[in-house]
Amino acid sequence: MAARGGVDRGRREREGLRVIAMPQTLLPPRSTAASSPQPKRAKALPLAAMIGLMLTLSACAGGSGGEGERVVAPPPPPRAIRHPSPPPARLLMLPGLEGVIGATAPALTRSFGTPRLDVMEGDARKLQFVGSPCVLDVYLYPPAAGAEPRATYVDARRAGDGRDVDRAACVAMLRQAHGGR
Numbered sequence: 001m002a003a004r005g006g007v008d009r010g011r012r013e014r015e016g017l018r019v020i021a022m023p024q025t026l027l028p029p030r031s032t033a034a035s036s037p038q039p040k041r042a043k044a045l046p047l048a049a050m051i052g053l054m055l056t057l058s059a060c061a062g063g064s065g066g067e068g069e070r071v072v073a074p075p076p077p078p079r080a081i082r083h084p085s086p087p088p089a090r091l092l093m094l095p096g097l098e099g100v101i102g103a104t105a106p107a108l109t110r111s112f113g114t115p116r117l118d119v120m121e122g123d124a125r126k127l128q129f130v131g132s133p134c135v136l137d138v139y140l141y142p143p144a145a146g147a148e149p150r151a152t153y154v155d156a157r158r159a160g161d162g163r164d165v166d167r168a169a170c171v172a173m174l175r176q177a178h179g180g181r
Contacts (some may be wrong), residue, residue: 096168
């Protein structure tokens with residue numbers, strides 16, 4: 001069978017030349033009035049021709065910044081994360097802590113004197129009062145968004161070795177040391 005240009009297709013393949021017969025397979029068969037009632041089927045490409053066509057097309061698709069390079073859109077920006085407002089603070093209600101729990105920072109300062117530590121973290125606050133018998137940590141949180149922080153939790157330990165002590169006893173000792181208020 002002779003290919004275009006009068007060169008034998010088999011000889012081209014033996015010599016390592018690519019044989020591509022694209023126009024015959026990509027176009028639909030022509031219909032003429034003299035043709036038979038059934039349309040002619042397009043001839044299938046030989047395997048070597050299909051591989052050559054795929055290699056040629058893949059060489060056109062790959063590249064470094066040239067034409068035909070696929071442009072990838074940047075990822076969408078991250079969605080804003082809504083943080084729900086924190087739940088209202090739970091109060092530690094124990095006997096002997098009535099004047100401490102629910103108090104504001106100025107009221108605690110009047111009761112125990114100037115705090116040794118005054119630490120802010122977000123909307124929370126920690127005041128630390130120290131006396132010879134114990135160390136009292138008072139944690140203040142706002143009861144609602146934008147409200148003034150109030151004492152919700154108390155922790156007490158010995159000043160010397162840091163062991164836990166009774167919170168109400170520590171409050172009473174620190175009040176007495178500050179003047180009995």
